[in-house]
Structure formats: structure tokens, C-alpha cells
Amino acid sequence: MFRILASVVLLAVCSQAMAQSNPFILSVPGVNQYAKIDTAGVSVLPSGRYVTPVGQTIRITHDPFGMAVSPDGKTVITLHNGVFSIIDVASMQATRVPDYAGKIPSPLSNGSFLGVAFHPTQSLVYLSGGDNGAVIVYDYKRLQKVDSISLNGVFAGQTFDDSFTSDLIFNTANNELLVLDRGNFRLVRINLANKKITASIETGRQPFGLAISPDKKTVLVANVGMYSYPLVKGATPDNANEKMIDYHPYGHNTKSSKEGTEIDGKEIPGVGDPNAPEAMSVYSINLATNKVTHRLKTGHLIGELVEDAEVIGGASPNSIVMGKQYAYVTNATNDNISVIDYRKGKIVDHIDIKVDPLLDKYRGLLPFGITMSADEKTLYVALLGFNAVAVIDIASKTTKGLLPTGWGPARVLLSKEQQYLYVISCRGYGAGPNGGKNFVAPPQGTYVGDIQLATFQKIAMPDAAQLKAYTTKAIQNTYQKIPVNQVANTPLPALPGLGSTPIRHIVFISKENRTYDEVFGQMNRAKGDATLARFGTGVNIFTKTDSLYNVDVMPNHKRIGSQFAFSDNFYCDSDASIHGHHWMVGVIPNEWVEANSSVSKTAKLFSNAPGRRFPGSTGSIDPEDYAEIGGLWEALERKGISFYNFGQANETAHVREEWNDTATGAAHLVMVPMQNALWTRTSHNFAGYNTNIPDQFRMKQFEEEFTKKWLNGKDSLPQLLTVMLPNDHGARPRPEDGYPFTHSYMADNDLALGRMLHFLSRTPYWKNMLVIVTEDDPQGGVDHVDGHRSILMMAGPYVKKNHVSHTHANFGTILKTMYNILGVPYVNQYDVTASLLSDFFTNTPDFSAYDLVLPDKRVFNWDKAMEKYKQPIDWRKIQQGPKMDDAGEQRVEHYKTGGQ
Incomplete structure (x- = not known):
């Protein structure tokens, strides 16, 4: 296989010498701004990047991942989850099916996924039904469902159940549909004259993208499954x-x-070789014989070295466009395009997508949708991670320019006459506020994933001058340069390896699902809405059966924020946990994560359809999601930085989570690997996400293991600890367990966080420690600035006291803080362009300990919560702090027990 390795310079911008030759840092342009939506000007995203979609732009339902243009060129249909938009491209008006008024019913029974295809002569569109395993036939002019064609049933003596329809295309040569079934890993051919299946052809795992050659003889399938x-x-x-x-x-x-x-004592099957032909590959299928003729591995293979860094993630080939001789496949993980001579069944080249010399050494473009000009000279590629469409000259393999889009462009297509480009971006201008004074709830709802509408753009084909201007704007939307000499000299180095820092240990604590206003809306000197602070102090709680007045729900959050520092301008890049647990550990969610997390799907673990066992992760990252050279864990391992994990990455979607699953919070039946760098450094005696387990129990586990390993043991505290305290996620009230209200989970979480700071600040490591506290996502709450605004606190001797940071921050900012302190080279484009939080830090340390405060016991009864475990909380011992072994006491105890 001909393979060109992209240049990844891992040690760039990481030393004093490099800083002298490049005396600046990169930062998002919105470093001093709050997130906002301005459809007529510049919108500031939760990432701190700008979006300025060019051309004509309208807003449509969130998360469109399928798109097709009608044969007459007048209509575009975009497919969302259980929704589709019918767009008149002349008037730029969209009809939503179903509509909010309830006059247009939905033909989609349980979601939908990717596939949209028009009939060549009739006003029919074929839609992937996704979870129901069917293709929906719909008359888009009469707004009526016509038919539903199931992929399930017996074919050639084999029974296929639990199908899951994915991408599809209309084959005009045979009056047939070609449909991918991600449930059964196959391509299905359906004769539309009699609606019968004529072929079922095995593909690779999780078939995702589909294309047919101009002569209708060859089909290529992109498989994203590992x-x-x-x-x-x-x-x-x-x-x-x-x-x-x-x-x-x-x-x-x-x-x-x-x-x-x-x-x-249980036999655990292996999952095989990650470089197997079935894994993350492109299959070539001969339609004359219904046979797979070639299985091609695009991009980089796992285990290869790219500039001395081992490739961790598969290429994630996802979308395909086919010309007369060559096909072009987007490899999201590698930021490149494979060129395939499909008649010969060979990969003949790779085109690296390059956008800017300062960024090209890092991954993060995530090429997704792709289309090609009629003359086969130019490719247009939707860069999911860069908020732009790349215009690529095929002959020279160069990026001619960039077209600014909305947040997260997923698909790009050309108009019938090639005069316009049509682009859909799954998050559009962002979310904006979803609560607060004068807020009016829109028809789509206030949940953060619903309120952020997508965008549809109609972009006139630019000339050279216009493309140059667009390209400049796309770069300006992404980063700015700040001279290093303008950065304050604090314990946070401006760059990894630039200068020294007294901070030797970082404790990174993640929590679950809260927005800024509902916890910190009352804080002074900060941009908050106290009316939304339902989990603050002195609040009232009302339910159908009970009322409480003047209650302190999360007093430790308020005290930690006041004693140390917090941000009122921090945003989760994520909408939900599946995104958040990627972003938090330095892995940008790829096209598979985005599309798969936004579709209704049913797990069927004992099904014969192997795709139904796909874990569809929430708190874990699956092998399908790994970045090219990994994320946080792999970066630490490469640099030789010691780390240890309490609770992260042990929750696949189908785990059991009962109150007695205390070892890790979960019990697994589907066997999914964990990132190897993390697997050997993760506690098997700490409960990760599981709201049936009190955060007080987690604190007991943490204190005991910390004391055994790093206070009384021979080992020294690792340079980074990651800890999950998840119960502010909330769950249904359980009065019998000490949780009479939803607020009870917040109080449990608050008390655990207070205990954590109380404990850590009384260890000998405190004098060189930084504690970072954040949420994995904001989906549980509301905020008057933006639905993504959430919690970021820092604590430690070198953190400013009683400080409110107004500097923009997101997950990339947190990672940049850790990388800069630990001297670890950046991994992706979001790390290198993140804001620098120098204002949090001081050169004058204060080694004072933190004293926890108890929340109102009427809200959370910690004694009752621990009754099941028969382990009452010894508050006197906790107040005293950790006690290290005394040699004299141990000697006396040894002889008292006879050495037994």
C-alpha cells in the first residue's frame, strides 16, 4: 500500500529555544468575550472560536447528518434524528417534518440515520429509518408517507433481524436502493419494482459511508467500526x-x-487485531457479482510511528466521492484523504489537508462530508472540527482555501449547475441562553442539545479573491497570536517547558451536568443570574409534596470559589456526557461520535446482529473514537509523566449500575478495551459514574487508597490524579436512601467535594498542588449567558484568593493548563489554540488548608445514604484530616497482635 505519513511534530512550541524563535502563544480570538449568538455579525462559540457563516444562512433543526439535492436542483433535504428539513433553495425557506404545530406528522417511527436519496423522476425521497431497520418512502411535495421497506427477514436462507438502516443511495441503472445495515454489517440491494431484497453483501464493521461509481458498476463502503x-x-x-x-x-x-x-474465573473473548480488514476500512463491491473485490485500509495503521509517536486510533474513513477512475475518502482521525484507484483496488495516494502552518502539525480538522466538482479537479470537504469547508485542488494536492461555516460542518454538496455549495453544520451558531430573565423558550425546547439549531448555507462559488478573503476569515475565527512577553509571569508557564513552576501535582476533579447559573448564579463580582441559582445557598425547594426554605444545597462550592478562584466564563464544549468525556481527556469527538450520539438506538446484547452490541459509550472512549496519537493519557505516557485515575473511563453504554457495584461503579457484559495507557493506571476500587452510589462512599474509597498508596506507602503521589465525583448529575428522589429531592444529589456532591479539598489540603503534597474542578457537560441545567456555560474552579497555594476569572475557558484551556505545568507537548488544535489562564495564579503562595462545610441535612441525609454499606461517616476523623502511619504506634500494634 502506498502511504504518505503526515508530518506531526510533537515537540513543537515546547521549549525555551522554540519560544525564543516563535515568541508568541496561540489563543482563541474570543479570549476576553462571553459566548454569544449574533447571526448578523460574529458569534462567539463555547470554544472561544468565532463563527461567521458565509453566503446565505438559515437555521434548521439541530444535528443534521444526512443531506441530498433533488434531481431538479430545487430542493435540499437534510436528515436529523427523527426529523427532516425540506429546503427550497431559491427562497431559502425550510419546512420541518414534523412541524411544531402538529399539522405535519412524522413518517419516522424511531429516529433516523444518515441516508437520504431522491427518486430521479418522482417527488419521492428515501430516508434511512435507523433503529427500526427500514427505509421510509416519502412524497416531499404532498408531505405524505408513501411506504416503509424493512431490511429484516429471510434472504438466501439466512435470517436477518435487528437491522439498523444507515446511508443509502438510489441506483438509477437498476431502479434499486443500495442500503447500508449497520446492525448486521452488510449492504442490502432492494428492487423498487417489487420491494424485494435482491442481495445481502457482507461489509466491514459499522458501515457508514456509501458511494457508487459513475458507470454504476462499483460501490465503495466506508466502515467506521473497529x-x-x-x-x-x-x-x-x-x-x-x-x-x-x-x-x-x-x-x-x-x-x-x-x-x-x-x-x-470467567473466560473473556478477545476482540482481535485492530488492523484487521474488517476494521476501519473501505470495501469495494462489484455490483455485477455482488462480491467484495477489495478491502482497503486507509490512512495510518494502528501501531505505526508518526514522528516517533505511536498511532493509537484508526483512520475512521467515513465519506466517499467517486469519479471516473479515482475515489476520495475522508479519514477523520488523520486529517487526510485517501485516493483510491477503485478499478485496480489500490490506494494510490493520500492528500494531507493543510490549513495553516502553525496548526498543520496538530490534528483536529476531522474531515467529514466530501463532494467533487463535475470536472473532477476540485474537492470540497466539510471540516467538522474546524468550522470550515476546505477547497482542495486535486492535481497539486493543496488546500486552495477555506469557506467559513457554522459550528461543526457535517456535509457539503454542489448545486445542480455547480454555482453554489450547500453546507450543513450540526451546531450552527451555538446554543445561546436557555433560561433567565426575559428568556422566552423557543418551540424546539430549552435542553442544550435542542436549543442550538443547525445551519444550512448556500454559498455562491467564490472567485480567487473572495476565496482568499474567506480563508483569512476562517483562520481569524480560529486563533490569534499573543507575544509571550505580554503573558504574566506566574506558576502557569506560557508554554510547556518554558520556565519552572512550583506546582508538582495536579488533581483534576470532574463532576456531572451542571451549568454555571444554577450553582454560582449568586456569586458576587461575577456574571450570574441569582434567580437561576436553584442549587445555591439560602434557596427554597418546592415539590408536589414538600417545601423547604432557606436551604444551603452546595455551600462548599461557594466557599471554595470564594476562598480560591472560579471562572464565570467557562464553557463545556460538550452537550452531553458522550461528548464531554472525550473533550475532557483531549479527544475531539469524531464524526462517528457526533452522528452516533445524536440518533435513537436500541441495544440488543443477545442479538445475532453484531452492530447492536456496539457500546455507544458515555463515560468511556471506545476504540472507534480514539484520536490518531491519543489524548491526555497517551501524551502523559509519552512524556513519562506519572498519573493515576479514579473513576474516569469505566462506563460503556450498556453496563449495569446498581448500588452494590462499588468496585468501579459499573458491571460489564460487552467486552470493550480501554486505552492501554490508562488501563494499568486506573483504580479498581473506586466507583465511577453511578448515581446509586453516594459520593460519600467514593470519598471513603479515595481517602483510603490515597492514604495507603501515597501517605503510608512507598510510592510518591503521581503528578496527575483524575477523580470523578458524579452525583451532581442528579437522579430521581430516593428518600429511603437519604435523597428526598433531586437537590439531594447536588448536596451529596458538594459535601464530597468539600471533603476532597479538606483532605488534600492536609496532606504534605498540598504545598505543591493544584486542584482543578469542572463538569463534563452542562445538559442538566439552564444559564442566562449560554447553555454550555458551566463550572470551573481552581484551588491550591498558588491560586489567587477570592478571584473571579473573566477570561474565556473551555476544556482545551484546562488541558493547556495541565500540559503547560507538566511540560507535556500539545496534542491537538484545540490544545494549542486554547486560552491561557494566567490570571488564576499568584507567585505568592498561601498554604492555608480548606475547611469543609456541611450542607443542610434536610436536603441530604448522609448517614442514611451510607446505611446500606454499614459504614457510618466518622466526622471527627474527617475533620482531623489524613493521618499518616506513626512508626512507634505500628511497632506497639505489631507486638500487641503477636505479629499476626
Whole structure:
């Protein structure tokens, strides 16, 4: 295979010498601004980047991932989850199906996924039904459902159930539909004359993208799946609970993951080679024979070295456009395009997508949708991670320019006459406020994932001068340069490895699902709305059966913010956990994460359809999602930085989460690898996400393991600890367990956080420690500035006291803070362009300890919460702080017990 490795210079901008030759840092342009939507001007995203969509732009329903242009060129249809938009491109007016008024019913019964295809002569559109395993036939002019064609049933003696329809195309040569079934890993051919299936052809795993050659003889399928995930051997619906294990069974790409292992006497099947032909590949299918003729591995193979860094993630080939001889495939993970001579079945080249010399060494473009000019000279590629469409000259393999889009462009197509480009961006201008004074709820709702509408753009084909101006704007929307000599000299270095810092240990605490206003809306000197501070102090709680007045729900948050520092301009890049747990650990959610997280889907673990066991992660990152050279964990490992994890990355979507799953918070039946760098550095005695387990129990686990390992043990505290305290996610009230209100979970979380700071600040490591506290996503609450605005606090001797930071911050900013302190090279474009939070820090340390405060026990009864575990909380011991072993006491105890 001909393969050109992209240049990834991992040690760039990471040393004193490099800083002297490049005396500036990169920062988002909105570093001193709050997120805002300005459809007529410049919108500021939660990332701090700007969006200025060019051309004509309208807003449509959120998260469109499918798009097609009608044969007459007058209509574009975009497909969302359970919704589609019919757009008249002349008037730029959209009809939503179903409409909010309830006059146009939806033909989609349970979501939809990717596939849109028009009939060549009739006013019919074919839509992927997704989870229901059917293709929906719809008359888009009469606004009526015509038919539904199921992929399930018996074909050639084989029964196919639990199909999940994905991408599809209309083959005019045979009056047929070609449909991908991600449930059963196959391509299905449907004769539209009799609606019968004529062929079922095996593809690779999780088939995602589909294209047909101009002569209608060859089909290419892009497979984004890495594995066909097995169950614990011998598992059945009847014995599933007994067969489960407490943690991910193995590290990725290890002997155990390839061949299997044994855990607690249970046989654990392996998942095989990540470079297998079925994994993240492109299949070529001959339509004359219904045979797969070639299986091609695009992009970089796992285990290869790219500038001395091991490739961790597969290429994630996702979208395809085919010309007369060559096909072009977008590889999201590698930021490149594979060039395939599909008649010969060979990859003949790779085109690296380059946008700017200061950014090209890092990944983060995430090429997704792709189309090609009729003369086959130019490619147009939607850059999901860069908020732009790249215009690429095929002959020279160069990026001619960029077209600014909305947030997260997913698809790009050409108009019939090639005069316009049509672009859909899944998050548009962002969310904006979803609550507060004078806020009026829109018809789509106030949930952060619903309120942020997508955009549809109609862009006139630019000339050279206009393309140059657009390109300049796209770069300006992404970063600005700040001279290093303008950066304050604090314990936070301006760049990794630039100068020294007294901070030796970082504790990174993640929580779940809260917005800024509902916790910090009351804080002085900050941009808050106190009317939204339902989890603050002195608040009233009303339910149908009970009322409480003047209650302190989260007093430790307020005290920590006041004693140390917090931000009123921090935003989660994520809408929900599946995104948040990627962003937090330095992995930008790819096209598979975005599309798969935005579709209704049903897990069927004992189905014969292997795609139905796909874990669809929430708190974990799946092998399908890994970045090219990984994220935080791999960056630390490469640099030799010690780290240890409490609770992150142990929650796939189908785990059991009961009150007694205390080892890790979860029990697994579907076997999914964990990132290998993390697997050997993760506690197997700390409960991750599971709201059935009190955060007080987690604190007991943390204090005991910390004391055993790093206070009384021979080891020194690692340079980075990651800790999950998830109960501010909230759940249904459980008065019998001490949680009479939803607010009870917030109080539990607040008390645990107070205990954490109380404990850490009484250890000998405190004098060189930084504690960072944030949320993984904001989806549980509302905010008067932006639905993504959330919690960021920092604590430690070198953090300013009683400080409010107004500097823009997001997950990239947190990672930049950690990388700069630990001397770790940046990994992706969001790290390198993130804001620098120098204002949080001081050169004059204050080593004072933190004293926890108890929330109102009427809200949360911590004694009752711990009754199940028969482990009452010893508050006197907790107040005293950690006690390290005394050699004299240990000697006396040894002889008292006879050494037993």
C-alpha cells in the first residue's frame, strides 16, 4: 500500500529555544468575550472560536447528518434524528417534518440515520429509518408517507433481524436502493419494482459511508467500526448478572485484547487485531457479482510511528466521492484523504489537508462530508472540527482555501449547475441562553442539545479573491497570536517547558451536568443570574409534596470559589456526557461520535446482529473514537509523566449500575478495551459514574487508597490524579436512601467535594498542588449567558484568593493548563489554540488548608445514604484530616497482635 505519513511534530512550541524563535502563544480570538449568538455579525462559540457563516444562512433543526439535492436542483433535504428539513433553495425557506404545530406528522417511527436519496423522476425521497431497520418512502411535495421497506427477514436462507438502516443511495441503472445495515454489517440491494431484497453483501464493521461509481458498476463502503464486540463467554439473558465483570477487561491492542483473557474465573473473548480488514476500512463491491473485490485500509495503521509517536486510533474513513477512475475518502482521525484507484483496488495516494502552518502539525480538522466538482479537479470537504469547508485542488494536492461555516460542518454538496455549495453544520451558531430573565423558550425546547439549531448555507462559488478573503476569515475565527512577553509571569508557564513552576501535582476533579447559573448564579463580582441559582445557598425547594426554605444545597462550592478562584466564563464544549468525556481527556469527538450520539438506538446484547452490541459509550472512549496519537493519557505516557485515575473511563453504554457495584461503579457484559495507557493506571476500587452510589462512599474509597498508596506507602503521589465525583448529575428522589429531592444529589456532591479539598489540603503534597474542578457537560441545567456555560474552579497555594476569572475557558484551556505545568507537548488544535489562564495564579503562595462545610441535612441525609454499606461517616476523623502511619504506634500494634 502506498502511504504518505503526515508530518506531526510533537515537540513543537515546547521549549525555551522554540519560544525564543516563535515568541508568541496561540489563543482563541474570543479570549476576553462571553459566548454569544449574533447571526448578523460574529458569534462567539463555547470554544472561544468565532463563527461567521458565509453566503446565505438559515437555521434548521439541530444535528443534521444526512443531506441530498433533488434531481431538479430545487430542493435540499437534510436528515436529523427523527426529523427532516425540506429546503427550497431559491427562497431559502425550510419546512420541518414534523412541524411544531402538529399539522405535519412524522413518517419516522424511531429516529433516523444518515441516508437520504431522491427518486430521479418522482417527488419521492428515501430516508434511512435507523433503529427500526427500514427505509421510509416519502412524497416531499404532498408531505405524505408513501411506504416503509424493512431490511429484516429471510434472504438466501439466512435470517436477518435487528437491522439498523444507515446511508443509502438510489441506483438509477437498476431502479434499486443500495442500503447500508449497520446492525448486521452488510449492504442490502432492494428492487423498487417489487420491494424485494435482491442481495445481502457482507461489509466491514459499522458501515457508514456509501458511494457508487459513475458507470454504476462499483460501490465503495466506508466502515467506521473497529470491532465486533463479544459478550463474556457463556453469557445468556438468564445468567447475565452473574457473568458481568467490574471493569474493562483489557488494554487496547494488547495480547489480552487480541486473544482474550480470564477474569474472576470467567473466560473473556478477545476482540482481535485492530488492523484487521474488517476494521476501519473501505470495501469495494462489484455490483455485477455482488462480491467484495477489495478491502482497503486507509490512512495510518494502528501501531505505526508518526514522528516517533505511536498511532493509537484508526483512520475512521467515513465519506466517499467517486469519479471516473479515482475515489476520495475522508479519514477523520488523520486529517487526510485517501485516493483510491477503485478499478485496480489500490490506494494510490493520500492528500494531507493543510490549513495553516502553525496548526498543520496538530490534528483536529476531522474531515467529514466530501463532494467533487463535475470536472473532477476540485474537492470540497466539510471540516467538522474546524468550522470550515476546505477547497482542495486535486492535481497539486493543496488546500486552495477555506469557506467559513457554522459550528461543526457535517456535509457539503454542489448545486445542480455547480454555482453554489450547500453546507450543513450540526451546531450552527451555538446554543445561546436557555433560561433567565426575559428568556422566552423557543418551540424546539430549552435542553442544550435542542436549543442550538443547525445551519444550512448556500454559498455562491467564490472567485480567487473572495476565496482568499474567506480563508483569512476562517483562520481569524480560529486563533490569534499573543507575544509571550505580554503573558504574566506566574506558576502557569506560557508554554510547556518554558520556565519552572512550583506546582508538582495536579488533581483534576470532574463532576456531572451542571451549568454555571444554577450553582454560582449568586456569586458576587461575577456574571450570574441569582434567580437561576436553584442549587445555591439560602434557596427554597418546592415539590408536589414538600417545601423547604432557606436551604444551603452546595455551600462548599461557594466557599471554595470564594476562598480560591472560579471562572464565570467557562464553557463545556460538550452537550452531553458522550461528548464531554472525550473533550475532557483531549479527544475531539469524531464524526462517528457526533452522528452516533445524536440518533435513537436500541441495544440488543443477545442479538445475532453484531452492530447492536456496539457500546455507544458515555463515560468511556471506545476504540472507534480514539484520536490518531491519543489524548491526555497517551501524551502523559509519552512524556513519562506519572498519573493515576479514579473513576474516569469505566462506563460503556450498556453496563449495569446498581448500588452494590462499588468496585468501579459499573458491571460489564460487552467486552470493550480501554486505552492501554490508562488501563494499568486506573483504580479498581473506586466507583465511577453511578448515581446509586453516594459520593460519600467514593470519598471513603479515595481517602483510603490515597492514604495507603501515597501517605503510608512507598510510592510518591503521581503528578496527575483524575477523580470523578458524579452525583451532581442528579437522579430521581430516593428518600429511603437519604435523597428526598433531586437537590439531594447536588448536596451529596458538594459535601464530597468539600471533603476532597479538606483532605488534600492536609496532606504534605498540598504545598505543591493544584486542584482543578469542572463538569463534563452542562445538559442538566439552564444559564442566562449560554447553555454550555458551566463550572470551573481552581484551588491550591498558588491560586489567587477570592478571584473571579473573566477570561474565556473551555476544556482545551484546562488541558493547556495541565500540559503547560507538566511540560507535556500539545496534542491537538484545540490544545494549542486554547486560552491561557494566567490570571488564576499568584507567585505568592498561601498554604492555608480548606475547611469543609456541611450542607443542610434536610436536603441530604448522609448517614442514611451510607446505611446500606454499614459504614457510618466518622466526622471527627474527617475533620482531623489524613493521618499518616506513626512508626512507634505500628511497632506497639505489631507486638500487641503477636505479629499476626
